[in-house]
Amino acid sequence: MVEKLIFLFFDVVMCAGLLWLAWRMLTTTDLFMAVVLFISFGLLMSLAWIRLNAPDVALAEASLGSGVTGALFLATLGRMQPLPAFHDFFSQKTNGVVVLLSLMITMTLSWILFSVPDGLDGLRTEALSSLPDSGVSSPVTAVLLNFRGYDTLLELVVLLTAAIGVWALGNELPTPESKPPQFLFIAVRMLIPLIFIVASYLLWIGSSKPGGAFQGGAVLAAAGILWLLAGLKLNRLCKLLYWRILLVIGPIIFSCMALIFLISNKSLLTYPAKSVGSWILLIEAGAFVSITITLIALFMGGKPNNL
Amino acid sequence: MTELIGTILVLAGVAFFIAGTIGLLRFPDLYTRLHAITKADNSGLGLVAIGLAIQTDHLFKAVVYIIIWILVLFASAIGSHLLASQAYQRGIEPWSKN
Incomplete structure (x- = not known):
């Protein structure tokens, strides 16, 4: 009883905090403040996912939604010209229209939510009953890599297209003149091995617990972003030619698997029953590498020089 | 006994957080x-x-708790140094009594 009350109190405070952060984020005229509020919103949102018993989504929200997207926003902000007339953009005239549209969307979504009949289970029972054949014991990974592997393959291609698009727009912007502080190097030297271990752990644990290629890749990309922020160059890690190969290795492994199984089993992405776990791990490992490189490429905001 | 000591330590920690x-x-x-x-x-x-x-x-869980603490120590030390050095470079003067 007391425990329930404490959780209720926590949930109410959390929801109020989310709404307040969202409101502040949308109404502030200071862009930097808006980005900081966005990152805080993402962190609180991942707590909300934990409360909804969805640790997979919580991990993705914290690492991708809040962490990497926040870093992308900050990097963009650093390269933007200051916007003196920013608040003129939302004039009093347009405010009414925006409020009206938002209200309409909110009401439609609420209507849809409340018109869903109770006790609807979706495909949950079918998915859970075929879990033993999927080669992994985590239901989320089973859906992502086995039951709906097609979607994940396309997602990887979307990410690759995004990276190619960014590279096509121009070269990496010059790094700022001012030298990054010395202790950032120390931080990079100490943290990157740790981040590498955590990211690999997330990839490995994805078959049985929350985790996987996307979460692991986002964490490893954070190491890359730290490396760049410390003013270090990517070609100190390995030859820049290899970065291209690493960028495409995930989609290539995945499509090759799809083709091989299409020819041998007459069906796209139907894995052989005996070795299905190993195939999924191989695809996840490739996706992990490519997702990492894609996110770092997006952070650089252009094609790396000398590539 | 360990529960009592543990609770006292956690409450002392909460006092630090409040401070x-x-x-x-x-x-x-x-x-x-x-x-x-x-x-x-x-x-x-x-x-x-x-x-x-x-x-x-x-023992494993105990080690994990301590590792979490050490990682947060690293993160907050680096974060606060970055914030402070950036602020100082941008010319924000440290507060003094006069």
Whole structure:
């Protein structure tokens, strides 16, 4: 009883905090403040996912939604010209229209939510009953890599297209003149091995617990972003030619698997029953590498020089 | 017995957190606020981590609590140094009594 009350109190405070952060984020005229509020919103949102018993989504929200997207926003902000007339953009005239549209969307979504009949289970029972054949014991990974592997393959291609698009727009912007502080190097030297271990752990644990290629890749990309922020160059890690190969290795492994199984089993992405776990791990490992490189490429905001 | 000691340690940690929060709200400038929030919260988290660690039945869990503390120590030390050095470079003067 007391425990329930404490959780209720926590949930109410959390929801109020989310709404307040969202409101502040949308109404502030200071862009930097808006980005900081966005990152805080993402962190609180991942707590909300934990409360909804969805640790997979919580991990993705914290690492991708809040962490990497926040870093992308900050990097963009650093390269933007200051916007003196920013608040003129939302004039009093347009405010009414925006409020009206938002209200309409909110009401439609609420209507849809409340018109869903109770006790609807979706495909949950079918998915859970075929879990033993999927080669992994985590239901989320089973859906992502086995039951709906097609979607994940396309997602990887979307990410690759995004990276190619960014590279096509121009070269990496010059790094700022001012030298990054010395202790950032120390931080990079100490943290990157740790981040590498955590990211690999997330990839490995994805078959049985929350985790996987996307979460692991986002964490490893954070190491890359730290490396760049410390003013270090990517070609100190390995030859820049290899970065291209690493960028495409995930989609290539995945499509090759799809083709091989299409020819041998007459069906796209139907894995052989005996070795299905190993195939999924191989695809996840490739996706992990490519997702990492894609996110770092997006952070650089252009094609790396000398590539 | 360990439960009693653990609870006392966790409560002591909470006291540090409260002190840090009051410092964050009441101190006059960025540097002193950073000082309050990092120093007090790091000690508070340490006390909470030790308090939880001695109550677990499993050595592994206890080690995990301590590792979490050490990682937060790293992160907050680096973060606060970055904030402070950036602020100083941009010419924000440290507060003084006059």
